[in-house]
Amino acid sequence: MSEAVSHNPVGWFEIYVDDLDRAVAFYEATFGVTLESLDAPDTGGPPVTMKTFPMAMEASGAAGALAKMEGVRPGPGGTLIYFSCEDCAIEAARAAEAGGTVQQEKMAIGQYGHIALVKDTEGNLIGLHSQK
Known part of the structure; x- marks a missing residue:
């Protein structure tokens, strides 16, 4: 028996990058969107520069941003974020055209649809998910 939930478990994500301009160009080309600057709060730690993905705060799903901060490195082996498509x-083809690398072509995952995996221009592995 599963427990009733009132929200999705992920509320926000950050994808850390080394070259923010290059990463913005990659994600804008891959998803056909425009990222916007986000004023990050001063937490007393290293400053962080962020560019947010388009978001609708009243809609379901998680909002997030690309982030550049001293001491935090991008790359594989960490959390894998899946973008809905x-x-x-x-989007996998667009990612390759934008300088990324397709790690796993579109493949079926049964009743849950399809996924593809791509590496962005910063070395981060991201997932792409669609129902068809």
């Missing part, structure tokens, strides 16, 4: 093969 209409058809993940389209």
Whole structure:
């Protein structure tokens, strides 16, 4: 028996990058969106520069940003974030055209649809998910 939940478990994500301009160009080209600057709060730690993905705060799903901060490195082996897509093969092709690398072409995952995995221009592995 599963427990009833009132929200999705992920509320925000940050993808850390070395070259913010290069990463912004990659994600904008891959998803056909425009990222916007976000004023990060002064937490007393190293300053962080952020560019947010388009978000609708009243909608379901997690919002997030690309982030550049001293001492935090991008790369594989950490958390894998899946972006929702209409058809993940389209975004995988766009990612390759934008300088990324397709690690796993579109593949079926049974009743849950399809996924593809791509490496962005910063070395981060991201997932693409679609129902078709």
